[in-house]
Amino acid sequence: MSTVADKLAKKSTHRTSAKQVRLRLVYIDFWSALKLSFLAAVALAVVTIVSFLLVYLVVRTTGVLSTVDDLFQSISDGGVSLETYIGFPQVMAFAVVVAILNLIVVTVLGAVVAGIYNLAVKITGGLLVGFTSH
Template identity: 75%
Template sequence: MSTVADKLARKSTSKTNAKQVRLRLVYIDFWSAVKLSFLAAVALAVVTVVSYFLIYMVISATGLVGKADELFRSFTDGSVTLSQFVGLPQVMAFAAVVAILNLVVITVMGAVIAGIYNLAVKVTGGLLVGFTSN
């Protein structure tokens, strides 16, 4: 099985109008990787908070919280209700905590992956990438 770069190398012997370039990726800038992973994490955090809100609104609109509250009250003496713990403020606070933890983890993972790639390049020589202009 040949790669795209190998196919481009084979095609380079034939006369074409498009310019073909084979480049080797030998370094990923650490701070650029951190900034890009932070941007992706912010986008995922926004999606997380909005999805938690929408899921809660659908569940509350269908009356599932009320039914679960009745079931919970049947197991307890009625002094504690499930709606005390599963309200919109609690759900949004949980969504914010999850979003912040994801923000930190994804940003750190982007930095770690960039560092590991930069160390692996010293052994492997980098990633060969082929470009062409049509």
């Protein structure tokens, strides 16, 4: 199974109608990587908050939360109720905290990966990428 990169590496003698170009990726702009990773982190934050909301609504609607609360109250002799700790405001506050932490981590991680790639290019010479037009 040969790919376009394999075909370009062989430098075959037969002519094709498509123009083929080999380029080397030798630099990733730090600010571009930072902006792109921030945008991906915002999307991940929205997905996190919506998924927390949906999971909470499913657990609440199916009665799993009340069943676990009854079990917990029977173990603790009715002294503590989980409903006071696992309510809608608490779940959404936790979801927002997790989303903000993910936003920070993913943004920083994108910038760090761009920096590491730029340092690795000095040793490896970059990533060889083949393009073709049809």
